[in-house]
Amino acid sequence: MLNRLIRLHRNQKGITGLETAIILIAFVVVAAVFAYTVLSAGLFSTQKSQEAIYSGLKEAESTLILRGSVVAYTDPDTVTDPATGVGVGKVQFTVTNNGKDRIDLTAPYDFDGTDLTASGVENPLQITFSDEAVTVPDCAWTLGWVGKNNGDAMLDMDEKAIITVWLHDYALSAYAAGANPPFLAAAKVDTYHKLNIEVKPATGAVLAIQRTTPALLDTVMDLH
Numbered sequence: 001m002l003n004r005l006i007r008l009h010r011n012q013k014g015i016t017g018l019e020t021a022i023i024l025i026a027f028v029v030v031a032a033v034f035a036y037t038v039l040s041a042g043l044f045s046t047q048k049s050q051e052a053i054y055s056g057l058k059e060a061e062s063t064l065i066l067r068g069s070v071v072a073y074t075d076p077d078t079v080t081d082p083a084t085g086v087g088v089g090k091v092q093f094t095v096t097n098n099g100k101d102r103i104d105l106t107a108p109y110d111f112d113g114t115d116l117t118a119s120g121v122e123n124p125l126q127i128t129f130s131d132e133a134v135t136v137p138d139c140a141w142t143l144g145w146v147g148k149n150n151g152d153a154m155l156d157m158d159e160k161a162i163i164t165v166w167l168h169d170y171a172l173s174a175y176a177a178g179a180n181p182p183f184l185a186a187a188k189v190d191t192y193h194k195l196n197i198e199v200k201p202a203t204g205a206v207l208a209i210q211r212t213t214p215a216l217l218d219t220v221m222d223l224h
């Protein structure tokens with residue numbers, strides 16, 4: 001009986017200290033790799049969130065705000081031509097800067113009271129006109145000021161700029177139509193006409209203006 005117990009004791013198998021250590025080390029390595037992966041993912045996500053926040057703050061630092069009415073003027077050429085009917089020739093509105101960064105309003109065209117001429121300066125700000133039938137991705141527009149300004153094309157917080165969007169080329173001298181003309185060409189803005197104007201500065205949010213022309217077109221109209 002004693003010999004049988006001794007044989008049973010000798011045949012018992014178990015885990016040695018070395019095997020236990022190897023298993024524990026494997027668990028520690030796997031846990032460390034998993035923790036590093038989770039930490040790296042968290043840091044990457046935090047960095048992306050930070051970039052998005054900074055980008056949003058940058059956009060908010062330079063924001064154009066519409067100030068006052070949107071005024072439309074009838075095109076004098078179409079007014080004198082009964083065959084084509086009356087149409088809106090230009091749209092004018094005033095904007096201010098709602099942020100701390102200055103906004104570049106270098107205009108692509110100049111108007112001397114009679115003729116509209118290209119300024120020859122590449123403008124960082126683009127204005128898009130669209131309605132149900134046509135889109136002009138880069139309209140012709142000129143810049144004016146109301147009240148005080150420092151004489152440059154940069155819009156400061158305490159300045160008010162008048163932007164005039166020219167829809168027809170009746171006043172443009174020596175204009176050569178290209179692949180993407182900045183005017184409506186044969187199309188016209190008549191009564192009950194829904195129009196969309198988007199002012200897109202180099203930095204900052206896009207200023208969207210949506211208006212509808214009235215039932216009767218006057219020489220000057222306040223659009224609603």
